[in-house]
Amino acid sequence: MMSSNMIKYHPHADRLTAFSAGSLPFNQALCISAHVQHCAQCRQDLKRLNHVGSELFSELPTSSVSDTLKERVMAQLDSQPETEAPDSGISKSGPSDVPRCLQPLIPNGLEGLPWKRLSPSIYAAKLCNDVDGSKVEMLRIKPGGQVAPHNHTGEEVTLVLQGSFSDNSGVYNKGDIIYRNKEDKHHQPIASQDAECICLTSVQAPIQFTGFFARLFNPFIRRSHYAS
Numbered sequence: 586m587m588s589s590n591m592i593k594y595h596p597h598a599d600r601l602t603a604f605s606a607g608s609l610p611f612n613q614a615l616c617i618s619a620h621v622q623h624c625a626q627c628r629q630d631l632k633r634l635n636h637v638g639s640e641l642f643s644e645l646p647t648s649s650v651s652d653t654l655k656e657r658v659m660a661q662l663d664s665q666p667e668t669e670a671p672d673s674g675i676s677k678s679g680p681s682d683v684p685r686c687l688q689p690l691i692p693n694g695l696e697g698l699p700w701k702r703l704s705p706s707i708y709a710a711k712l713c714n715d716v717d718g719s720k721v722e723m724l725r726i727k728p729g730g731q732v733a734p735h736n737h738t739g740e741e742v743t744l745v746l747q748g749s750f751s752d753n754s755g756v757y758n759k760g761d762i763i764y765r766n767k768e769d770k771h772h773q774p775i776a777s778q779d780a781e782c783i784c785l786t787s788v789q790a791p792i793q794f795t796g797f798f799a800r801l802f803n804p805f806i807r808r809s810h811y812a813s
């Protein structure tokens with residue numbers, strides 16, 4: 586079994602605690618669920634937290650996501666085996682590449698999502714909305730593709746599902762979870778040259794493109810964060 590020691594970026598302890606207590610908004614909980622499925626270390630931490638604290642997911646906040654959907658997502662997480670399946674690295678897109686907790690949102694696999702082209706190298710597909718206006722989307726960036734530089738008006742959570750990308754703070758690989766907020770100016774993710782990068786992303790509020798692309802993209806993004 587390949588371990589998850591490639592993962593360098595984890596949720597902070599306070600996030601994991603809130604996740605364990607079921608006090609995170611659904612969209613954030615979803616990103617952490619998907620991370621936890623890749624990350625043995627966080628699974629261990631969660632086990633300890635759950636032992637100390639309240640039962641996992643006993644109280645989920647109200648959201649616009651239907652109770653049925655939430656139940657299905659959470660049931661998938663509960664049914665996750667303790668050990669990870671062997672990691673075959675970059676593989677073809679299909680339901681098997683999708684973390685279990687996301688499968689109810691991606692029933693027909695990645696290829697079956699309603700991808701919308703944002704630029705020649707970037708596609709986005711919306712998965713769901715949350716009551717606070719957050720949007721959960723999948724982003725697909727071609728090898729070497731760049732997201733136009735942007736600022737954040739709210740928090741952005743990104744989980745790498747396939748491939749890798751970098752920004753001015755680091756390089757992020759499969760399983761890494763990245764938080765960005767107002768303090769992170771001119772954020773510009775770039776996919777690695779060797780593979781397509783697929784990410785799960787939750788954006789709390791519209792991002793604002795900066796520089797050259799600002800005029801071009803901001804009206805579009807205001808409407809829909811990433812995807813329309």
Ligand SMILES: [Zn+2]
Pocket residue numbers: 592594595596620621624625626627628
């Ligand atoms: Zn972790």
